Structure formats: structure tokens, C-alpha cells
Amino acid sequence: MKLITPQMSPTVSPILLPVISPIILTLLTLFLFSSNAFADYDRNKAVPVEKVLFGAVISVRNINQEELIKDKNNGWHTFGGALIGGVIGNQFGGGSGKDVATILGAIIGGSVANNRHNQPKKVVIRLVELMIKVEGGEQFMVIQDYDKQMVFHPNDKVRMIYLANNTVRIDKQR
């Protein structure tokens, strides 16, 4: 919004206004759209919760997934099966001999970076794969959106929130 301020000066000649107006419109449009391009989780909203597990992060892996967009049109829910089925590599998969429940978290598709300059439909989705050990000793692998407002590190104390809409979200305890 501050970008527009110079044009608000009363000294601007009326003849220039028609030329300036498309610029103002463009700036305004850019502002309106850019504010929503990278939406993060709305962690301060009171929504129904089924249960909350407490635990700590064992490891974190950031994933940039390009193929995910293929299934976005069919809904994330259906794609969830394929994702758990091994589209994204399980960092403790195979040799560890321990079954880890993998959960596709509440992916809102907010952290989508659209690089339309190279290929028209190539979209990179930033996700984070979190290995969580809850207080009962059980381990879970949760994949959710990368949220720059809340970046996870190993040993962070977290809450595993089972939301009522059948999704899971990981939050820091503090």
C-alpha cells in the first residue's frame, strides 16, 4: 500500500492521472494477490479437536515436491494414499525394522511456489516430513506444509493435534 502513496499527492497533474491509474491498479492488484500467495497455518483459530498427543521431534526433512500438483485437482485426500504409499521417501524406511505410522498432515497447499516462467504448470510444493516420538513411546511420521512461521528442529517439543476434520497438525508446544 505504501507504494501508492506518492501518487496520492495533490500536486499530480490531472492529465497524468489516466496514465498513472493503470499503474495504481496494477500495484493494488499485486498487493492484494501477493498477500495470499504464501498462506501459513492458522494456528490461532479455535476449531474442534479430537485428541492431542505430546511429544518431541526426532528428525526433520524438508521436501520440495513437484509432482504433487498432478493430484491436486482430485483433492488431497485421495492423493494421501499414494503419498503414504511411497511417493515421498520415508526417511526411516526399509532397514530399520520398525513400523512407523505415516500420517499426511493438514496440507493446505499454502506454501506453493509457482514458477510459471519455466513451465506453465510446474508447481513446487514445500513440505516437511517430521519424525515424532510421543510420550507413550510410539513414533509417527507426519508430512505437512512447510510453514515459515513455525520451523521445526530436532528435540523441539511438539503437540500432535488430531483435528475433527480427520487431519493432523503438528504445533510447537511453545
Next chain:
Amino acid sequence: MNKIILATTLSIALVALGGCTNKSVVRYGDATAVETTNISFGSTDLQKVAGQMTDSLLLSPVVGTLTANTRPILFVESIKNKTSEHIDTESITDSISTKLLRSGKFRFVDMGRVAAVREQLEFQQSSGLVDTSKAVAFGQQVGAQYMLYGNLASIVKSNKDQSDVYYKFTLRLMDLKSGLIEWADETEIRKTKEKEFVSW
């Protein structure tokens, strides 16, 4: 020509509109005033919870007996946040422990500062900079006798016209020696948000 006039009018309207909405003013307000910006957990809820819990604890007959001849030593474990919201529960316990300390009936040990204390004692003992005869020695701290802990849970219901949030805050005081819960209480908060069809 018409197009130029239209564009000019539009841009003037936009500028005028932008001018109206762009003004921001900073003011000081009353920290204890009731805050109803939205339905989420806010400062009024925190103050209400901390105030009610402290009053309940201090007025409880059991605590009266405990604090009759001595000032019991407490430590705050944590408040488990079972809501969907990211609430700083440490802030709630900070308010409660501050109020309890100010009452003069309890003393506290702070488990969140153990590492910092250890670092300071190690500096005094082994850095060679502090007079060893005056340095604070290890092993002289006093342990807590009671543990204060609790839960914060919420039930949220909403339809298109109305949202209702119910918070329940539970706090308990456990005797570490016997494992008995000496005191417990809960505070409830109900908040509703309705669409107002007529507003001025």
C-alpha cells in the same frame, strides 16, 4: 475521451479510498480491559483463569493448613494445551506463580532456569575468576515439595450463524512426597460469536 474521464474518476476514487483506509493510529489502552477482538483465547481469558485459580488456591482450607507455619516450595510442571490454538501456557503459569509469590504464602523453584544456574555455579567454582571462599557451592539448593500442573482443553461448536468455544482450565497441586493431590480446581470460560443482523 469518455474512457479517459472514466479512468481518471476511477483512479481518484481509488486514491481517496486508499487514503481513508491507510491511516493507522497508536494508542495506549487499559491492560485489564475486556478484549473481544475475536473468539480465540485472549488476554481477558488469561487474566480470568490466572485470577480465579490463584484466589481458589489461596482461599482453600487445605492450603490454609499447609501454609500455616511454613511457606511450602512449589514448582510449576506445565500446562498441557489440548486446544487447537497455539497458546503460550507458560504465560498462564507465570501469572499464577507471580500472584502466589506475591501472596507471601509460597516459594517457588524455577525448573526452566536450571541450565542457567548450573552454568553460573560452574563459572563461580571453576573459572578461577571468583574468590572460592565466597563462591556459591553446588548441592545447597532446596528441592520443591509440591508440584503445580494442569490442562487447558476446549470444545468448539459452530454453524453458519454462531460459534461457541468452551474452555476448561484444570489446575492441581500434588504433594511430591506422598503423591497425593492436595488441591484441584477448574475454571470454565464460554465465548460465543453470533452474527448481528442489525448493527449501527
